[in-house]
Amino acid sequence: MAIQWFPGHMHLTKKAISERIKEIDVVIELLDARLPGSSANPMLAELTSRRPALKVINKQDLADPARTALWLAHYNALPNTRAIELDASETAPARRLIQAARELAPLRGGMVKPMRVLICGIPNVGKSTLINTLTGKRAAKTGDEAGITKAEQRISLADDFYLYDTPGMLWPRIIVAKSGYNLAASGAIGRNAFDEEEVALELLDYLLQNYPALLQARYKVELTDGITDEQLLEAIGRKRGAVLPRGKVNLQKAAEIVIHEFRAATLGRITLETPEEFAQWLAAGQLIDAERQVKKDGLENQRLIRLKKIPRPPRAAS
The missing domain is CATH 1.10.1580.10 (Conserved Hypothetical Protein Ylqf; Chain: A; domain 2)
Known part of the structure; x- marks a missing residue:
């Protein structure tokens, strides 16, 4: 089964991020600690133009702590990237991300050059809960279902620190089959899609x-x-x-x-993937996707030849 879910508002989110990123200093991506690889949006690397990235491994209180440590090491080894873990409902750990964002953009700060941060994440990853914790008030709607936030919001966390919140966004096509199942299990995908x-x-x-x-x-x-x-x-x-x-x-x-x-974690603290497992799943998915694209291109060429839009290739000499 191929699980896919890309509601119309997510297309608008992609467009909004593309426009907003021009004036953003740091991109915070919230990841689900139970599936840190599957919950990382591959579209963000393209959309965010290589801005400094803070990977926040959220819901760590629901995940296997030994595996969370593996994922922190994995992301902290990437260039221009920092990773921290937290439970979005805890005030003190949540405040750590402000300091981590400042360290990624040390030349920003103060009223002349305020810090501008974009926070992204897949649906139901806990972004709205985190924002409410940071602000100390109900600035963002929350709920245990995908797709609660529908429009961009600007939130001031300090006089010189602006946070831009975007709706949760998946990517148009999930090429890692296992990721589709894990995302569905976590609640990131609407229940009608699986x-x-x-x-x-x-x-x-x-x-x-x-x-x-x-x-x-x-x-x-x-x-x-x-x-x-x-x-x-x-x-x-x-x-x-x-x-x-x-x-x-x-x-x-x-x-x-x-x-x-x-x-609900009544089963216990569980993480559904390790960095090594996810790398294997991704490589297999990319191979299948490449083969699918070759087949798709071949069919399109045949269609264009039939319509005489492109010349038929010469026959090989016998």
């Missing part, structure tokens, strides 16, 4: 390999050797009473339970 049962199965498959103890502790099911994600989802449904007439498990209800408990 099948809960399929996402829950992908999630359980990963958790069986990487967090079996958390599954066993939460659902009190026996994880026998060779148990499949389908068998586990059915066992969870029976344990939780998601049973239809004649004893059949309601797999849709069981899937909703699994996804909800992952998002």
Whole structure:
């Protein structure tokens, strides 16, 4: 299944970022600590014109701390980039990002050259919650669903520090299949764009390999050797009473339970990817995408030849 979700307002966000970036000193990108690679928007590197980048690994209280450390090291090793982790609802850690942004643009500051910062992130990554924490008031709408913020806002965090908030934006086509599932599991993608049962199965498959103890502790099911994600989802449904007439498990209800408990962290602190895993998924996705583009270009050339828009290539000599 290819999961895609790019509502109309996201096209407007892309345009707004392209215009705003001309006067921006630092770009803050909020990442979901449970999926720091999948939640990084590949369009931003192009849109932000190589501005200094502050990667804020948010919701770290929901994520595996050992894996968060790996991701911090990964992003801090990139040029012109800093990374910090925080929980957007905590006031003291949230204030750290102001200092980190100033360090990335040391020549900006004061009333003559105020700091201008753009904050970006995928939907439901906690951006609005963070902004409300920074300002100490409800400057931005929040909610546990994708697409709450719909328009750009300018927020003054100090006399010489302006923060420009943008709506959450995904990218038009997700080429890493695993990222699509992880984004759906996290709540970054609108629920009408994916099948809960399929996402829950992908999630359980990963958790069986990487967090079996958390599954066993939460659902009190026996994880026998060779148990499949389908068998586990059915066992969870029976344990939780998601049973239809004649004893059949309601797999849709069981899937909703699994996804909800992952998002709420009642399953435990979980991170769905390491830097090494994501690099492998990305390389595979890029290869498939390149092959798809070659095929697409070939079909387009054939169409143009039929319409006599371009000449037919000469036949090879026999």
